[in-house]
Amino acid sequence: MTSPPTPVQPPAAPGAPGEATCGTPARLSPAAAGRDPRVRIGVHGSPRLVDALLAACGHGDDGVHRVPYSMTAPFAPLRAGEVDLMIVKYSPREPDLVTSGPIGYDGRAALMRAGHPLAGAASVTLEQLSGYDAFACPDGFPPYVWDLVVPPRTALGVAVRRVHPMTTLTQAAAVLAATDAVHPSFASVADALPPGILAAPVSDLPPAPVRWAWRRASGLTPAAARLVRDAERAAERFAGAARAADR
Secondary structure, three states: OOOOOOOOEOOOOOOOOOOOOOOOOOOEOOOOOOOOOOEEEEEOOOOHHHHHHHHHOOOOHHHEEEEEOOOOOOOHHHHOOOOOEEEEEOOOOOOOEEEOOOOEEEOEEEEEEOOOOOOOOOOEOHHHHOOOOEEOOOOOOOHHHHHHHOOOEOOOOOEOOEEEOOOOHHHHHHHHHHOOOOEEEEHHHHHHOOOOEEEEEEOOOOOEEEEEEEEOOOOEOHHHHHHHHHHHHHHHHHHHHHHHHHO
């Protein structure tokens, strides 16, 4: 079993698979004064993704406070004002939220039990995964985003059997351990998996663009705005270096 792809990859040039429009310029929050100077970040799953993003833009962990969010109410902490930013994948189309430009990419990886028939492969395809049960969209999670996480059909038109309920990673891991179910997920969750659950790279799904999201009405604190700006600039530098190397 090979290791899953690096979770945070430099963004490709505009127009890459999974790419969406760039983010709206950050507006500073008028209520930023007199509060904890740390940036409160909504996170889900492994800390690996946040660690890589912070390192890439030169920010230390001491300047942030991580706040977990659930798959069944992913935007609740942000909308309640409990976090300043949250990490999202793809481009959520929520009218009260703003998203940044891409700040990295998270490779795709399928979760399965160690004894699964596909577990020994160096990589798998969605076509192969469609032969096994997968997970339905969690209640409270945007269905249009879930269709990108777990596509309803393969490129050849085969339906993906999205039948198991999904609530938490722990609950999903229990289903995976007891059955031949699979879950097309992300490389960054590999460090959060319990023993006996593996992450196999998915070769025919493009990496997911990773972005910051924040509330449109409240804007950003100065520290959060700096983090958004520095992450976008770091991504632009990486993309520019990658384009130069390809010439």
